[in-house]
Amino acid sequence: MTTSDLDTTTHTDPASSTDTATDPVPLDPAAVEAFAQQVAGLITGGAATAMMVVGDRLGLYAELAQSGAVTSEQLASRTGCTERHLREWLAQQAATGILEHDPAHRTFRLPPERAAVLAGDESPASLIGAAPIVTGMHRGLDRLVDAYRTGAGIPWGEQDETVFEAIERFFGTAYRSFLLPQWLPALDGVAEKLTRGADVLDVGCGRAAPLLLMAQAFPASRFHGIDLHAGSVAVARERIADAGLTDRVEVEVSSCLDYPQRGYDLITFYDVLHDLGDPTAAAAYAREALASDGTVMVVEERAGDDLAETLRTVPMAALNYAASAFLCTPNSLSQPGAVALGSQAGARAVSQVLADAGFTRVRRAVDSPFHTVLEARL
Numbered sequence: 526m527t528t529s530d531l532d533t534t535t536h537t538d539p540a541s542s543t544d545t546a547t548d549p550v551p552l553d554p555a556a557v558e559a560f561a562q563q564v565a566g567l568i569t570g571g572a573a574t575a576m577m578v579v580g581d582r583l584g585l586y587a588e589l590a591q592s593g594a595v596t597s598e599q600l601a602s603r604t605g606c607t608e609r610h611l612r613e614w615l616a617q618q619a620a621t622g623i624l625e626h627d628p629a630h631r632t633f634r635l636p637p638e639r640a641a642v643l644a645g646d647e648s649p650a651s652l653i654g655a656a657p658i659v660t661g662m663h664r665g666l667d668r669l670v671d672a673y674r675t676g677a678g679i680p681w682g683e684q685d686e687t688v689f690e691a692i693e694r695f696f697g698t699a700y701r702s703f704l705l706p707q708w709l710p711a712l713d714g715v716a717e718k719l720t721r722g723a724d725v726l727d728v729g730c731g732r733a734a735p736l737l738l739m740a741q742a743f744p745a746s747r748f749h750g751i752d753l754h755a756g757s758v759a760v761a762r763e764r765i766a767d768a769g770l771t772d773r774v775e776v777e778v779s780s781c782l783d784y785p786q787r788g789y790d791l792i793t794f795y796d797v798l799h800d801l802g803d804p805t806a807a808a809a810y811a812r813e814a815l816a817s818d819g820t821v822m823v824v825e826e827r828a829g830d831d832l833a834e835t836l837r838t839v840p841m842a843a844l845n846y847a848a849s850a851f852l853c854t855p856n857s858l859s860q861p862g863a864v865a866l867g868s869q870a871g872a873r874a875v876s877q878v879l880a881d882a883g884f885t886r887v888r889r890a891v892d893s894p895f896h897t898v899l900e901a902r903l
């Protein structure tokens with residue numbers, strides 16, 4: 526797009542809105558063009574996300590990671606997909622800069638550094654699992670637009686199924702990378718207790734990704750999970766059975782405000798506290814459910830303590846706020862309390878929730894580029 530495509534002549538400057546302010550002011554064509562380019566990039570990102578989901582679902586990135594440089598015909602024979610569809614997808618991937626294109630040999634290549642991000646979930650650098658979250662958000666657009674008009678909330682469990690799959694997958698990447706090596710060891714005495722044998726409750730356990738990691742790492746401990754969403758709990762039960770852990774891991778459908786308070790040694794909230802209608806009540810309920818020397822661990826996305834700091838310091842703020850606006854805030858608004866902290870509430874606000882809930886010792890145990898882990902004790 527160029528400035529010649531843009532009407533830059535008849536606009537009113539809202540900042541000078543007085544009786545005489547209906548006079549058109551000329552726009553700065555360079556600023557319009559620069560912003561149009563920025564928006565074109567954002568829209569392209571949306572379209573590129575859909576194309577990434579295609580590449581992921583069909584195993585195209587995984588195949589390209591193995592194959593080295595291939596033509597569309599070679600990729601077709603290796604994947605069983607039709608060549609004409611693939612040729613267009615490959616061209617689009619070259620246009621985004623994801624694939625390298627060699628015109629002399631008509632080949633396309635996924636360099637290993639890019640494969641680490643797109644070709645699977647095992648690398649800590651993997652981001653491909655986040656792409657279907659956007660698919661799920663698009664499927665829920667109409668309802669969200671209505672909710673903005675009516676003020677209604679949207680319970681987590683009423684989002685598109687793709688969201689649950691993608692959250693399990695994408696968050697799973699982070700949990701595998703950080704939970705056992707960094708987060709649990711940063712809590713005072715917790716890893717030692719789990720090694721000896723302890724009772725753990727995970728609030729808002731979803732499909733049990735972090736619960737299973739903990740259970741596999743600490744065979745002397747017992748693990749319980751609760752979640753309001755019956756669909757997630759059903760999948761969690763399958764995962765627990767598949768892992769052969771039904772003797773030590775159980776999950777129930779329950780709200781964060783009415784599970785049995787069994788004197789747990791550790792209660793965890795993985796990317797959950799900000800989603801709750803009344804996070805302070807949920808934290809206070811967890812406090813009552815702890816053993817006297819127990820610990821609450823709260824894992825939240827890293828954010829600044831106010832919007833300006835978040836915008837300045839959190840590279841993924843635009844994606845995080847989109848997920849918060851689409852998933853977290855509407856869920857909180859669907860529940861009693863409707864506090865709607867948002868996923869970017871920041872460590873200070875979440876620490877205040879824990880202090881308001883009656884915890885006397887609250888500290889930031891981990892502050893990494895993507896997560897903050899808070900430890901709360903009685």
Ligand SMILES: C[S@@+](CC[C@H](N)C(=O)[O-])C[C@H]1O[C@@H](n2cnc3c(N)ncnc32)[C@H](O)[C@@H]1O
Binds near residue numbers: 734754757
């Ligand atoms: C972002 S997901 C995180 C799931 C899981 N902790 C993980 O990290 O994979 C938030 C979870 O909180 C659950 N949830 C929301 N409100 C809840 C409530 N009031 N009580 C219990 N669970 C709730 C949702 O059903 C959802 O599974």
